[in-house]
Amino acid sequence: MEPSFIYEAKGRTLVIHLPRELDHHNCRNLKYETDLLMAENYISRILFDFTGTEFMDSSGIGILLNRYKEMKASGGKTCLYGAGPQVLRVLKIAGIPALMEMYDSEEAAFGGQGVEMP
Amino acid sequence: MKKREVVTIKMDSVSENEEFARVAVAVFLSRMDPTLEEIEDVKTAVSEAVTNAVIHGYQGGEGTITLEVSVEEDVLTVLVQDEGVGIRDVAKAMEPMYTTAPDGERSGMGFSFMEAFMDQVEVVSAPGSGTTVTMRKKIGR
Numbered sequence A: 001m002e003p004s005f006i007y008e009a010k011g012r013t014l015v016i017h018l019p020r021e022l023d024h025h026n027c028r029n030l031k032y033e034t035d036l037l038m039a040e041n042y043i044s045r046i047l048f049d050f051t052g053t054e055f056m057d058s059s060g061i062g063i064l065l066n067r068y069k070e071m072k073a074s075g076g077k078t079c080l081y082g083a084g085p086q087v088l089r090v091l092k093i094a095g096i097p098a099l100m101e102m103y104d105s106e107e108a109a110f111g112g113q114g115v116e117m118p
Numbered sequence B: 001m002k003k004r005e006v007v008t009i010k011m012d013s014v015s016e017n018e019e020f021a022r023v024a025v026a027v028f029l030s031r032m033d034p035t036l037e038e039i040e041d042v043k044t045a046v047s048e049a050v051t052n053a054v055i056h057g058y059q060g061g062e063g064t065i066t067l068e069v070s071v072e073e074d075v076l077t078v079l080v081q082d083e084g085v086g087i088r089d090v091a092k093a094m095e096p097m098y099t100t101a102p103d104g105e106r107s108g109m110g111f112s113f114m115e116a117f118m119d120q121v122e123v124v125s126a127p128g129s130g131t132t133v134t135m136r137k138k139i140g141r
Helices: A030-041 A058-073 A085-093 A106-111 B016-032 B036-057 B109-119
Strands: A006-010 A013-017 A046-051 A077-081 A101-103 B005-012 B064-072 B076-080 B118-125 B131-138
Touching: A013 A030, A013 A106, A013 B109, A030 A058, A046 A058, A046 A106, A058 A077, A058 A085, A058 B036, A058 B109, A077 A106, A077 B005, A085 B036, A085 B109, A101 A106, B005 B016, B016 B036, B016 B064, B036 B064, B036 B076, B036 B131, B109 B118, B109 B131
Parallel strands: A013 A046, A046 A077, A077 A101
Antiparallel strands: A006 A013, B005 B064, B064 B076, B076 B131, B118 B131
């Protein structure tokens, strides 16, 4: 089976590349996998990559909100980039833009943050 | 006047069928010449209702979900029915951010999304007698 999520550590940012369909079925492993990665690496920002995502429902919102709460508790940030029209409408209804910085591209997400500490 | 057209699908309560259900409804809806946005709205609402049946109705266990999609004039009606545990307090369950799921990964926004993306959402449920969600949306306004 093809993995739902691809994780990439860039400095202190954990980039999570999301699947084409972000629903309950595809979200099942994310908490376990990110918890493991967060325990093993020093991460101060989670950056969700929606570039390849064509569909998201409230299950996707659930994982975003929970990562947001966890990161906020440890003084970190949660951001995202690459949201298409359907994803964007769902994000807006859920009030996500008030909580997370949203970028057009990965370059913008890194450029907007300034220089990351090594 | 066109007569009512209806499709009924019975499926196992497994998370793989969340995608199957929303895609099947989207294909049915395509005969109404919907906009892309209308297709996305309906897919999202169907995904929420079927996910609720899998997670809450059958609590991740075995069961059958009935999906009935119909069109009459320019109104699409989607019915999602399970014979699971049912909901004790429907009004409470429909409150935004309310969830009974134990794993903490649920947003509690399922019913809010159904209401946001469809014109009308009706929930009939009682403990022990399953849940029926009926959603309607006018297509092509």
